[in-house]
Amino acid sequence: MMSSINILSAADLLLREANELLERSGVVQASEKYYKAAEEAVKLMVKELNLTEILEKLKKKIEV
Structure with missing residues (x-):
């Protein structure tokens, strides 16, 4: 039992x-x-849900 x-x-x-x-x-x-x-909650969600790749794609779209 955990x-x-x-x-x-x-x-x-x-x-x-x-x-x-x-x-x-x-x-x-x-x-x-x-x-x-x-x-801090958003930062934790990004880390825990591995959303870094999604954020990078979004940044590229915004910069265009």
Whole structure:
């Protein structure tokens, strides 16, 4: 039986920080953390789903 391992990504950590900031100090700082969390989530998806090739093709189409 495989044990459960809880690994937090940078996006997870930033999301937690954003939620804490939203409760404590307000929307502006929290929204900046949410934005960074979204960026990190996209980076993780690109890496995990091996989307690098697709992104390279898209960049070539945009440059034309």
